[in-house]
Amino acid sequence: MARGKIQIKRIENQTNRQVTYSKRRNGLFKKAQELTVLCDARVSIIMISSTQKLHEYISPTITTKQVFDLYQKAVGVDLWSTHYERMQEHLKKLKEFNANLRKEIRQRMGECLNDLGYDQVVNLIEDINTSLSLIRERKYKVIGNQIDTGKKKLRNVQEIHKNLMLEFDARQEDPHYGLVENNDGDYLGFGPHIIALRLTQQPPNHCHPPGLHRGGAASDITTFALLE
CATH class of the missing domain: 3.40.1810.10 (Transcription factor, MADS-box)
Structure with missing residues (x-):
């Protein structure tokens, strides 16, 4: 086919x-x-x-x-000569552009001002003032961001301090603050310093520790420090 x-x-x-x-x-x-x-x-x-x-x-x-x-x-x-001439012309333009940039930088630093006329000096002053305005704007923005960050940190510290003071006052009023009683008569804690308190009833014929009246209920208190 x-x-x-x-x-x-x-x-x-x-x-x-x-x-x-x-x-x-x-x-x-x-x-x-x-x-x-x-x-x-x-x-x-x-x-x-x-x-x-x-x-x-x-x-x-x-x-x-x-x-x-x-x-x-x-x-x-001659392909190579033509290409070489084009490269040389491009290199010459780059060198001139680089020299003008270096001269402008020196003028902004207060050098090479003798060859400038009145109009050129006025234009240079305007360019410098514009650059200074941009720099000041950027500086104030950075300072403002730092102040806002500091205020946020301060509010966080104040909030933590307020919570700690409230918890301290509650502990002073209620000894069992932060503890939860379960069915076995235990108190399980979640505060920053106590993780568990176990209260157990002692038999009547058990030797009573000093400071407790005979016939009263003794408590076996076990305290575990909370690991940081």
């Missing part, structure tokens, strides 16, 4: 376009290799895809620079 003729136009589908590029690139490189072997030709092919990927074929007996040198000799042009 004969293959249909492909219309030569841009392939809109990106995937199909990349596949076609890869196949035809390999075919072109294969033909260039055959031409190099069969005809002893010096071939150089440089290809850049739509995705900015570089592909190159160069005959084994030559380099890319040698190909460009042969091209310049055959055509009668």
Whole structure:
């Protein structure tokens, strides 16, 4: 079955376009290799895809620079000199721009003012005043942020101090403040200094510690310090 003729136009589908590029690139490189072997030709092919990927074929007996040198000799042009001249012109402009910037910096620092006229001095003063205004605005903004941060920290400290004072007053009024009694007669605490108090009734015939009246209920108090 004969293959249909492909219309030569841009392939809109990106995937199909990349596949076609890869196949035809390999075919072109294969033909260039055959031409190099069969005809002893010096071939150089440089290809850049739509995705900015570089592909190159160069005959084994030559380099890319040698190909460009042969091209310049055959055509009668000097590609390197033209490119060098453009680079030198660009470098000259960059040096002039750098020198002007350095001179402007020195003038802002109060140097190299003898060559300035009246209008230039006035413009320089305006530029300096504008720069100072921006610097002051930034300074006041930083100071304001630091003050706001300090106020927030102070409010947090005052709130903590207020809570501690309220807890201290509550402890003075109620000895069992912060303790929860369970079914076994134990007091389980959650304060910052006491984690548990266990109160147990002693038998009537138990030896009473000093300070307790005979017949009264004794308490075995166990205290555990809360780890920080």
